[in-house]
Amino acid sequence: MLTQEIIRKKRDGKTLSGEEIALFVERMAKDEASPAQIAAFGMAAFLNGMETEETVALTLAMRDSGNVLEWDAGELGGPVLDKHSTGGVGDKVSVMLAPMVAAAGGFVPMISGRGLGHTGGTLDKLDSIKGYDTAPTVKRFRQVVAQAGCAIIGQTEDLAPADRRFYAVRDVTATVESIPLITASILSKKLAAGLQGLAMDVKTGSGAFMSDLEGSRALARSIVDVANGAGLPTTALITDMNQVLGHSAGNALEIREVIDYLTGERRDERLHEVVIALGAEMLVTGGLAKDREAARSTLLRTLASGAAAERFERMVSGLGGPTHLLRETSALKTAPHTAAVLPDTPSTVTGIDTRQVGLAVVELGGGRRRAEDRIDHSVGLTEIAGLGEEVGPDHPLAVVHARNAADADRAAATLKQAFTTGGAATAPGPVILETVTA
Known part of the structure; x- marks a missing residue:
């Protein structure tokens, strides 16, 4: 079956058979499907969705495209x-x-x-x-x-x-x-x-x-x-x-x-x-x-x-690390500059844009915007305040660990935008919301 016919079938909202999915994945793994064809298949699946049986077939076919470890x-x-x-x-x-x-x-x-x-x-x-x-x-x-x-x-x-x-x-x-x-x-x-x-x-x-x-x-x-x-x-x-x-x-x-x-x-x-x-x-x-x-x-x-x-x-x-890491944490790099990020006034944390907190770490060099980016493992944040916590001179929004003061200042500005403070304290909701079983 031609690769484009498999794509056409999914494009038209039809359900692919396990054999058709396995054939497409095999061609993808062997570079017999072009990037354009892979993109077209991905968009067709994105727009039309896939039945559970199709997703199972895709999962198994991608699993079997390489080695499968076996354990006794x-x-x-x-x-x-x-x-x-x-x-x-x-x-x-x-x-x-x-x-x-x-x-x-x-x-x-x-x-x-x-x-x-x-x-x-x-x-x-x-x-x-x-x-x-x-x-x-x-x-x-x-x-x-x-x-x-x-x-x-x-x-x-x-x-x-x-x-x-x-x-x-x-x-x-x-x-x-x-x-x-x-x-x-x-x-x-x-x-x-x-x-x-x-x-x-x-x-x-x-x-x-x-x-x-x-x-x-x-x-x-x-x-x-x-x-x-x-x-x-x-x-x-x-x-x-x-x-x-x-x-x-x-x-x-x-x-x-x-x-x-x-x-x-x-x-x-x-x-x-x-x-x-x-x-x-x-x-x-x-x-x-x-x-x-x-x-x-x-x-x-x-x-x-x-x-x-x-x-x-x-x-x-x-796996090649130190033998006694629990006692010898010098094997972990430390950033040369630290700074506490304080709220403008003592208050209570009532909201957090957690994505912005993560982006503050990226700004420090501790994360990636593109897959090929190099990162600084030493930088980041500690003592990050949680919802409902009182913040002020003795309890910062977070402590920034940075390469220099300029990086710390930029991260601090992002953090201040991420935290909403003021008003009555409310207890955070549960951390485990639901359990999903077969």
Whole structure:
């Protein structure tokens, strides 16, 4: 069948067969479909949507366009599990959660991405650790998963290559914001990692990719239905992103917050709630706990005993980082200039444009506007105020970590626009809004 006939059928709003989708993806992976044809297919799917069965077929075809990792849960000694987030500001959950699940008996081969726009990327956070290799060989990746119970790396060249080519075209043709295409892109990589269970964190709010709740619900439902339809047991939580998750944003600064969390030095309440809730879904899905309450107890024990912190260090050293990062944080770069951003008058935080907070980090050099941009891992924000908090001389909106005073001043101006203060204090809403199951 001609490639253009597959495009024509989708253009006309018809449902493609699994064979037609597989053929198109095969041609895309082999460079037998031109960029123009890929763009046309993406636009047709964007405008006309895709049935669940079509999205399942697209996901599986992109998974099978490269190598698919296989794990022997019996040989490892536990289920192979993962968690994925749609992205937000200050979202360092993956780096905390992977070693906790590993300490609870799971194995977490996590394939993560880099930040783009106002959202931070897990790989960028880990790149801030001196020596940490986010692009190891598959052999080393497997060794670290077996030895530490978890390893967080980037997408390899031979893992779902069709997705990489498709996304590059979607990114420049205004077809990124398609729920079926987002779903297939996320899940093709997760399925290629050989998982046996997945927990999804779908963000909603001013700092999320999907800012409205209805859109987040639709995405969560699509991911859960397609993942389970493709044979991967999956649940999703819809979580609030109307304020920064945790008290820091910026790569090395967020790793410091991870270390404080794992060691018990400091734990942000809302961040902790998200970590435990997602971890509980992973343990229940993997058969490591009979119910969510038992799973929560298990996860808390991994923190209290120090087992999760030990797994984190084992992962870091196994992938080339320092052996004792928890005690030797000098492996994390620090910015030379810090400045507190104060409100004009003492008041209460009543609203936050979280996307603007993320853009302040980008302005400092801690994020990307384009995929090829280089970033400064040392810069960012700490002590970020939350909704309902009193701010004033002793409690800033945030503390800026910058390369110089001029950069700090620009970021401060952006932050002041991001925060609304004044009026009566109102308690923030719940951080976990809904749970979506198969």
